[in-house]
Amino acid sequence: NADKLKELFSRAQGEVSIREALRELEMWGAATTFTLTSYVDTDEQELTIVKDWKDLVNQVGDNQCLLQSLKDSPYFKSFADKSQLWEGRLAELDECLRHLNAAQRKWVYLEPIFGRGALPHEQGRFRRVNDDFRSVMQNIRTDSRVISFVSRPGIKNLLLTVLEQLGRCQKALNEFLEEKRALFPRFYFVGDDDLLEILGQSTNPTVIQTHLKKLFAGIHSVKFDDSTSNILAMCSLEGEVVPLSSPVAISKDVEVWLAHLAEEMQTTLKELLTNKLAVSKISGS
Numbered sequence: 001n002a003d004k005l006k007e008l009f010s011r012a013q014g015e016v017s018i019r020e021a022l023r024e025l026e027m028w029g030a031a032t033t034f035t036l037t038s039y040v041d042t043d044e045q046e047l048t049i050v051k052d053w054k055d056l057v058n059q060v061g062d063n064q065c066l067l068q069s070l071k072d073s074p075y076f077k078s079f080a081d082k083s084q085l086w087e088g089r090l091a092e093l094d095e096c097l098r099h100l101n102a103a104q105r106k107w108v109y110l111e112p113i114f115g116r117g118a119l120p121h122e123q124g125r126f127r128r129v130n131d132d133f134r135s136v137m138q139n140i141r142t143d144s145r146v147i148s149f150v151s152r153p154g155i156k157n158l159l160l161t162v163l164e165q166l167g168r169c170q171k172a173l174n175e176f177l178e179e180k181r182a183l184f185p186r187f188y189f190v191g192d193d194d195l196l197e198i199l200g201q202s203t204n205p206t207v208i209q210t211h212l213k214k215l216f217a218g219i220h221s222v223k224f225d226d227s228t229s230n231i232l233a234m235c236s237l238e239g240e241v242v243p244l245s246s247p248v249a250i251s252k253d254v255e256v257w258l259a260h261l262a263e264e265m266q267t268t269l270k271e272l273l274t275n276k277l278a279v280s281k282i283s284g285s
Helices: 002-031 053-070 076-115 120-142 146-151 155-183 185-189 192-200 205-215 254-284
Strands: 035-040 046-051 221-224 230-235 241-249
Touching: 002 053, 002 076, 002 146, 046 076, 046 120, 053 076, 076 120, 076 146, 076 155, 120 155, 155 185, 155 192, 155 254, 185 205, 185 254, 192 205, 205 221, 230 254, 241 254
Parallel strands: none
Antiparallel strands: 035 046, 221 230, 230 241
């Protein structure tokens, strides 16, 4: 009898522990929400996006470990159906969160670029995927519970589609930047964000001054004419000014006029060196 009582007591304790763990899991599912923050796009429109991804993903992982540990109990069988339900739900949630996180990171990177009108031939694709992504985020804003998010019909396939289309937009962008770098190899000296700014602001004197020092070693800035449409001289960090032999006209084809500027720098320095050597020979004789 004592052994039977001990067994009943042990069984009761084991089942209470499992029941409590599943109840806490239910409470977590009912209460856990996305942590949201505000994002302002290139059109000055406000959009809600998700932050604190790590905490949420860790919570999902901890709950998955909890369910796995419950299976080791000899009294688990009575709770198997409920446990399997949560196991599938958490696996689906984990996958959808990772897809959403990846999609949001790509969208945040690409939105300012396409919002400025880059890659006109890809604008249609980006507009469609932009609408889908905003729709997902609007639904999360309306109901921020994570379990509600993963329960929406077709959400996984929608996120996969968004990810795929954003990936195609990024691939087109990378090919575009590689094409520009092939035309003017010094573009390899700057990152993608800087290069996009150069390409988008190719006739803006302030932007030109900011990035020229990254493209040409020893050049700190350049001097423009009064209309800021021609470069007249190059300047070093020490304040040395070297007038160019011929002015370089600024145009929208930035890789063209930068190549012209590089040639003009070389021509100018070659002429100055040749003249200096000639003067030295005359002085020496």
